[in-house]
Amino acid sequence: METRTLEIVGRDHELAAITTFLDATGRLPAALLIEGDAGIGKTSLCTAALAHARERGFEPLVARPAAAEAELALSGIGDLLEHVLDRVLAELPGPQARALRIALLLDDDGSAPEARALGVAFLGALRVLAVGKPVFVLVDDVQWLDSSSAAVLRFAARRLVTEPVGLVLARRAGHTDDVVPGLGDVERLVVGGLSTGALHRLLRQRLQLLLPRPALLRLHELSGGNPFYALELGRAFQDGTIRLEAGEALPTPLDALVGRRIAALPERSREALAAAAALSRPTVALVGSLEALAPAVEAKVVVLERDEIRFTHPLLASAAYSALAPDRKRDLHRRLAREVAGVEERARHHALAAEGPDEAAAAELELAAESARSRGAVTAAAGLAEHSLALTPAAEDEARDRRTLLAARFRFESGDMMGPRKLLEKLVAESPRGSTRAQALADLARVHMFSGARRKAVALLRDALEAADEAWLRAIIEERLTSTLAVLREDLQETVIQARSSVRRAEDSGDPRVLARALAALGVVGGVVGDSDAEATLERAVQLERYAGYFASVERPAFNLAAVLMWSDQLDRARSLFARLYAETADAGDDSSLAWTADNLANLEFLAGNWETALRWAEEGNELAVQTGQPGQQAYAKATKALVHAHRGDDAAARETAREALELSGDEVAIGWMNARWALGVLELSLGQPAAAHEQLGPLCEHVEKEGIGEPGTTRFVFDDIEALISLGRVDEAETRLACIEAHARRLDRTFALAASARSRGLLAAFQRQTAGALEAFEQALSEHARGRAPFDRARTLLAYGSALRRARRRREAREALEDARQVFAGLGAAVWAERAREELGRVGGRAPAGDELTPTERKVAELAAKGLPNREIASALFVTPKTVEFHLRNVFRKLDVRSRGELARRTP
Numbered sequence: 001m002e003t004r005t006l007e008i009v010g011r012d013h014e015l016a017a018i019t020t021f022l023d024a025t026g027r028l029p030a031a032l033l034i035e036g037d038a039g040i041g042k043t044s045l046c047t048a049a050l051a052h053a054r055e056r057g058f059e060p061l062v063a064r065p066a067a068a069e070a071e072l073a074l075s076g077i078g079d080l081l082e083h084v085l086d087r088v089l090a091e092l093p094g095p096q097a098r099a100l101r102i103a104l105l106l107d108d109d110g111s112a113p114e115a116r117a118l119g120v121a122f123l124g125a126l127r128v129l130a131v132g133k134p135v136f137v138l139v140d141d142v143q144w145l146d147s148s149s150a151a152v153l154r155f156a157a158r159r160l161v162t163e164p165v166g167l168v169l170a171r172r173a174g175h176t177d178d179v180v181p182g183l184g185d186v187e188r189l190v191v192g193g194l195s196t197g198a199l200h201r202l203l204r205q206r207l208q209l210l211l212p213r214p215a216l217l218r219l220h221e222l223s224g225g226n227p228f229y230a231l232e233l234g235r236a237f238q239d240g241t242i243r244l245e246a247g248e249a250l251p252t253p254l255d256a257l258v259g260r261r262i263a264a265l266p267e268r269s270r271e272a273l274a275a276a277a278a279l280s281r282p283t284v285a286l287v288g289s290l291e292a293l294a295p296a297v298e299a300k301v302v303v304l305e306r307d308e309i310r311f312t313h314p315l316l317a318s319a320a321y322s323a324l325a326p327d328r329k330r331d332l333h334r335r336l337a338r339e340v341a342g343v344e345e346r347a348r349h350h351a352l353a354a355e356g357p358d359e360a361a362a363a364e365l366e367l368a369a370e371s372a373r374s375r376g377a378v379t380a381a382a383g384l385a386e387h388s389l390a391l392t393p394a395a396e397d398e399a400r401d402r403r404t405l406l407a408a409r410f411r412f413e414s415g416d417m418m419g420p421r422k423l424l425e426k427l428v429a430e431s432p433r434g435s436t437r438a439q440a441l442a443d444l445a446r447v448h449m450f451s452g453a454r455r456k457a458v459a460l461l462r463d464a465l466e467a468a469d470e471a472w473l474r475a476i477i478e479e480r481l482t483s484t485l486a487v488l489r490e491d492l493q494e495t496v497i498q499a500r501s502s503v504r505r506a507e508d509s510g511d512p513r514v515l516a517r518a519l520a521a522l523g524v525v526g527g528v529v530g531d532s533d534a535e536a537t538l539e540r541a542v543q544l545e546r547y548a549g550y551f552a553s554v555e556r557p558a559f560n561l562a563a564v565l566m567w568s569d570q571l572d573r574a575r576s577l578f579a580r581l582y583a584e585t586a587d588a589g590d591d592s593s594l595a596w597t598a599d600n601l602a603n604l605e606f607l608a609g610n611w612e613t614a615l616r617w618a619e620e621g622n623e624l625a626v627q628t629g630q631p632g633q634q635a636y637a638k639a640t641k642a643l644v645h646a647h648r649g650d651d652a653a654a655r656e657t658a659r660e661a662l663e664l665s666g667d668e669v670a671i672g673w674m675n676a677r678w679a680l681g682v683l684e685l686s687l688g689q690p691a692a693a694h695e696q697l698g699p700l701c702e703h704v705e706k707e708g709i710g711e712p713g714t715t716r717f718v719f720d721d722i723e724a725l726i727s728l729g730r731v732d733e734a735e736t737r738l739a740c741i742e743a744h745a746r747r748l749d750r751t752f753a754l755a756a757s758a759r760s761r762g763l764l765a766a767f768q769r770q771t772a773g774a775l776e777a778f779e780q781a782l783s784e785h786a787r788g789r790a791p792f793d794r795a796r797t798l799l800a801y802g803s804a805l806r807r808a809r810r811r812r813e814a815r816e817a818l819e820d821a822r823q824v825f826a827g828l829g830a831a832v833w834a835e836r837a838r839e840e841l842g843r844v845g846g847r848a849p850a851g852d853e854l855t856p857t858e859r860k861v862a863e864l865a866a867k868g869l870p871n872r873e874i875a876s877a878l879f880v881t882p883k884t885v886e887f888h889l890r891n892v893f894r895k896l897d898v899r900s901r902g903e904l905a906r907r908t909p
Helices: 001-005 012-023 042-055 077-080 084-093 094-103 115-129 147-158 196-207 213-223 227-239 255-262 265-280 292-297 314-322 326-338 343-353 359-374 379-388 397-413 419-432 434-451 452-465 473-487 493-509 512-529 533-546 557-567 571-587 592-609 610-630 633-650 651-665 670-686 690-707 716-727 731-748 751-767 771-785 791-807 811-828 831-842 856-866 872-880 882-896 902-905
Strands: 032-035 059-061 135-139 164-170 187-190 301-307 308-309
Touching: 012 032, 012 164, 012 187, 032 042, 042 059, 042 164, 059 077, 077 115, 077 147, 084 094, 084 115, 094 115, 094 147, 115 135, 115 147, 115 227, 147 379, 187 196, 196 213, 196 227, 213 343, 227 255, 227 872, 255 314, 265 292, 265 308, 265 314, 265 326, 265 882, 292 301, 308 314, 308 512, 326 343, 343 359, 343 379, 359 379, 359 397, 359 651, 359 856, 379 397, 379 512, 397 419, 397 434, 419 902, 434 473, 434 633, 473 493, 473 512, 473 670, 512 533, 512 557, 533 557, 557 571, 557 592, 557 791, 571 592, 571 731, 592 610, 610 633, 633 651, 633 670, 633 831, 651 670, 670 690, 670 716, 670 831, 690 716, 690 771, 716 751, 731 751, 751 791, 771 791, 791 811, 791 831, 811 831, 811 856, 811 882, 856 882, 856 902, 882 902
Parallel strands: 032 164, 032 187, 059 135, 135 164
Antiparallel strands: 301 308
16 A cells, blocks of 8 residues: 555645545544546545555545446445444444345345435444544545445435544546535545646656657647556557657547557456456456456556455446457356346346347346335436336236336436336327326326426326226325325315315225325325314324335425425424435435425525525525426526515516516416516515506415415415505405405414514504504514514514504604614615615604614614523524624624623623
8 A cells, every 4th residue: 555655646735635634633524525537546546545544543444336336236335334344233223233234235134224224324333433543434436336325425424423534535527426415515636637747757657668858748738637548648659559749640549549458468368357347346256367367467457456356447447348249248247147146236247148138137127126226226226127128028018017117216216307208108108098007197297297297297197097996006196186286276175175085085995005195195285275284184194104105205295294384384393394304305316306395495494584595595496406307496496586586675686587487387386486476576565566566466366265275374475465455545455355364374373474464454554544553453463473483574564563653653662663674674685675664764753863872672682692692592582583683783882882792791781
């Protein structure tokens, strides 16, 4: 190891960065990502890092995955734990040890651990090893790490807090999937090309080649400083293949140069190398003999690590395999299929040995796909299932249908939309009736649902119901149909009746799979229409979730429960649940569901007044939706951004993002077009254009009334339309609209809606010049606001209350309320609303407070800060945001001429 470290040329900066990273044990846990082109020297730096880690007493865990292993479930985790597994299993709790033993094929009791259980077990292993010494985790060529191992590593990395674990990952440039997002700030070390001087030293050291300066400059230009390419070009120069002269046309591309290096070896060595390249973990015993490999070792094509063979560069492995003729490749895979032990790898070799359709090979691949999926390797499972389908003989109708459904399901789970759509459309066209057609229609509907074509999904699901007979299949279809209609916000009353009927049938069946699906469907549509039992229904469904079979993350009862909690003002619980679902979804690689979860987190933070956080989540949701082909979720994300911009009064940004959301939504994405029009309505209202506001909001309210949507948390725009109608003098319409939503608010005890209803009552009374009634209503609204956390809406109530107080000539109280409103608006960045409060303040006569006189809110903030409470706790106590607290504290410090909380404590009684 030390010798290899000393041979590294021209990498002083990179080696210093690695040493600094390893020496800073007090910063652990931490991660270092080494990035660069193929052949740039990442593996050499990884080897140096490993040597340095061992010198410093780290416990090393090493994986060097290859492209052939990318589809082999958990091979990377197996490599990392290989030399410590016995010790880890002896010290882990029983369930964690069992999960690892089954996942790594050491045991088989007929069950499969969940992906989360594997993540917990690997995290437990890291903690066991980290007792007494730091742990060094090295993954070279992390882009080839199998998806299931990557998910487990992500899960554990996110949950490291104080454990002394350092991760060093090497990744080829152009691969952008992060394995350890969330582990603090991942330090990145970008490895560029070597300088001309460094290449000169490299060629002298490795090839004993001393090039003339013009030839050296040409080689540097051609190689871009890449040491692997430079060495191959240097060998070609030594062989006389190229002359490295200006204007010289290279006779062959670099891969041909690499191929010539393989071709120069004896035939026996080439065959052994081809076998090594075809294996995920090549060993001497599997590929031939030491004698056959000796020339390749001498030529530095491979190195031996005990019995295992490792290519010195992936391009060499590719060249070794591609050099083999097709018939020789099939013979090779046929032999390897007899000799390898793993279920998945054996099936892969059988498939590659087949010359055409082969039922035996297809069946083995199908089993391998199920095996990979049971261990959480979704991408590997999809590839194996598709290979199984491709090898299925035309006469095997039942097997072909089953494998088509399997391949489509696994491809969908992996985040693909077009792949499963093509498979399922073909299957529907070929299946005129029966259970297969029903399943294909239901799965195709799910693809359309995620892609934003909700009406198409509804039509497909209704067709599927007609074809389905089995209770479990009908339950799946009914759950998807109900959920899709709930998302569309259409046919809701009829859907509720059907969902309740489904629950009764499910309870009679005694099948927990059926009941879980039925309860999930009833819970989500019940939440939309305002069923007071929706939360309890979903809590019950969550308890049965494990019986229901496969759910995409967004289909889980837990996801629907989080949404219902958000609508019912339980923002802290909803945030916690959505955040947990987001982490679990990311760990599971369910990219399609990630966009939905991010969008809901954006909406939640908007409602909570955390607008910067809302914008960040909306941007995340939009980017994920673009990557996974979900225009509906793009619409949701953009509509939330439009709401933030509109409430801040950013006219241009609000109109542009709302326009984009409406274009993406069409009439298929209710949350998209509703929130986009809400944003435009709020914007017009803030600009003093009630007619334009009602033009946007009126149709939304009519849709709510038509569909019987009874959850006020999903129809908050109704209160803005009521305010617009009052401003237009259309009092009777406003009163009718208010009576309806107010009844729902009281029935369900929704804090936000009760406060907004009271404010609307105050606005009605004020318009009718009933000042006493208006003041009483506004005070009731402020009392309700004290139970919730909606700073913007509280400020709107304070603005209306201050105006009423001014008209009642209660100037001091009016000034205090309006100043409080102005400061909250300013703290949120709601510039237009802050200006409205400022203008109203200008209408208040009498003496303004002295410059050093604190407003009531400032006094409360000052008192709590003087007691030593941090900003977050002050914000929680006063039901405002930390940003608003910071704003008030700046005013307090200025007015009282203090510079610290200590001075403030001495000034505050």
